[in-house]
Every structure is written in structure tokens, then in C-alpha cells.
Amino acid sequence: MTVMETTAEAAETGTRTDVCAAPPERHRRPDGQDSYTISEVVAFTGLSAHTLRWYERIGLMQHIDRSHTGQRRYSNRDLDWLSLVGKLRLTGMPVADMVRYAELVREGDETYLARFELLEATRRDVQARIAELQDTLAVLDHKISFYADAGRALASERS
Secondary structure, three states: OHHHHHHHHHHHHHOOOEEEEEEEOOOOOOOOOOOOOOOHHHHHHHHHHHHHHHHHOOOOOOOOOEEOOEEEEEHHHHHHHHHHHHHHHOOOHHHHHHHHHHHHHOOHHHHHHEEEEEHHHHHHHHHHHHHHHHHHHHHHHHHHHHHHHHHHHHHHHHO
């Protein structure tokens, strides 16, 4: 179900839920399956088993279900959460803020404002970084153009 479908469903039923992720990316998940070993999650996400255990230990992941033999069993919801965590990592959000966000999600609907503020602050940081990168790109484009023109001038002098 996409965020749009979730939003539409929420509008129809009058309920609101935080799906805790952007629209779920297509993982190489078998259809109809909702229980994955840590090695399968490693293959789906590219994260190491050590990182997955660390995420659980620091509270970035909620409690992961276990099989009768004690092996971790991740759900599709866990994979969706890991997808969001990956996006938050790409924003440069500090791990402490990601853990705080995870805590706020677990605390429930009354934390919407705090979550909103945390994500808005992160968005502002990302926008500032994008502006810096655009400035850097403009400098690179200028230098590339300069060297391309100089190279053409040298080539025409040699001909």
C-alpha cells in the first residue's frame, strides 16, 4: 500500500497513522512473505548484520521478533522502517536524532508535533547542503567550461 493509498484510506475511515516511511521501495521481497532472517535483510538492505544488531541495541529499531530458536525475524514493516532510516542517514541526520525520532514514533500520536519539528529541522539542513552543492557545481561547471575552451583553442593553434 502506498502512502497515497494509506492517506486515502485514513480519510475514508477517519483515522490517521504514521506509516513511518516514505512510500516503501521495492525490495527483492518474495510476495506474501512477512518474516525474514537477518541474512535475508542483509541481502535486501545492504546493511551488515552487525549494523542491524547495533540499530536494535541503540533503540533505532523496535524489538525484533524472534523465532522459537531465538533467531531474529524481521517483518515487512521492519524493512520499511530500515528504508526510512537509510533515507535519514542520507540526509546527514545524526544517529542520536534518528534514535530520538524512533522513540517519538513509539510514543504515539501525541508526538506528531515533535516529529514534525525534528524532520523540518533536518529538511532545512538538507536544503542548505543542496544550496552549497549547487554553488560548488556552478564553480565546477565554470572550470570545466574554461578548460574545454582552452583545450579547443590549443587544438586549433596546433592545426
